[in-house]
Amino acid sequence: MKKIFALVDCNNFYASCERVFNPRLEGKPVVVLSNNDGCVIARSEETKALGIKMGQPAFKSEKLFKKHGILVYSSNYALYGDMSDRVMETLRQFARDMEIYSIDEAFLSLPYTTPEQMTDYAREIRKTVKKWTGIPVSIGIGPTKTLAKVASKIAKKYARFKGVFNITDHEKTDQILEKFPVGDIWGVGPRYEAFLKRHGIKNALQLKRAHDAWVKKHLTVMGLRTVMELRGVPCFSLEQMPAARKGIMSSRSFGRPVESLDELKEALATYTAIAAEKLRSQHSAATILHVFLMTNRFKKNEPQYYSSSTTILPVASSYTPELIRFACEQLEKIYKPGYRYKKIGVFLAEIVSQDRIQLNLLSLDYPHERNKTLMQVVDKMNQRLGPGTVQFGAEGTRKEWHMRRKLLSPRYTTQWSEIPVVKTG
């Protein structure tokens, strides 16, 4: 049976999540900040109307926030992740074939019927998601993923479409594409946008009509696929099985500059433990461990330093204490005193399946089973009682370098113990 793509995109997802549990925010301007309360990463419609831009640094916007009474939140990924699961479960009721594309987007594969029927079905999806989860979504329908993306942006932009736009429902697709800015196309970022504009390509129709060889030469085969998709030729298929991660990264900026090796080690151990847990959750182990360290690049008047170091593990591992030990060894190699560090991180790569670890001769007397059991217990407790319930000594307890999250909402859906206790008396 012929199929069509629908892209379901949650509107202002993080801001909408905050709203679901705090009706006081309804109709008011809301922003959610990135980790460390750094910059704006989500805005409600009211905030967008006030001219607050995506990625704007929070400290430069404080006056505007105050002036307009904008309600500001630190990002609460425990809440957003849980809300995302609810939205995706709801969508699964409507389409057996579905790809969870990001925390707030999913592609559905729907039967190709009549344009009216497909649009009606999307309206039904939209209504149900709102009813079951409280999250408003926009839905774009098109013959390729790229065109479904175009349609979803139109659905979101023009209120008259009431959240659903079906590009197959219009005879004159080219007229729609002509009004669609080239930089809004999925796969065209700021660099390509500027390049294309320099060559007179300003809208999606012009890109659709560009010459294949020219596109391939300047935008690589990925760009050519985008162009084919604009022409209605599917080049990107529905990926139902998420591919195993090729690398796992864990890093954060510090809440204040950090100078001492001891504190850097604490932070690095903490992030390594996070990465190791992710590794175990996908039943894999890593062979390469990469550590990096940097100062604050925005501080032009301070001395800058960046360094990184990679080690190949003798045997692939997902055992937190061992990974922490390797990570700290790397850190000692690259650490230089006298700098004010801003960020540290670890990247685990060459990931292999847990049950296919190549043991070398030296490791035969290694207590693999005992370590595995220990990690399972740690992971279970942290899942049930909240992250950080059980941690390793190297991670430290004071964590004064920890990122700022001054404006965090409670974890309404996942954790009763973190709802702030009101002190009396």
Next chain:
DNA sequence: TCTGGGGTCCTAGGACCC
């Protein structure tokens, strides 16, 4: 005082081999 984090894929160019 204060500027996020975590991914993917592709290409060019160097090293190396025969």
Next chain:
DNA sequence: TCTGGGGTCCTAGGACCC
């Protein structure tokens, strides 16, 4: 005197995504 060239692998860097 004259000094190849194709294939493969790896890495760094650049583009993109949310």
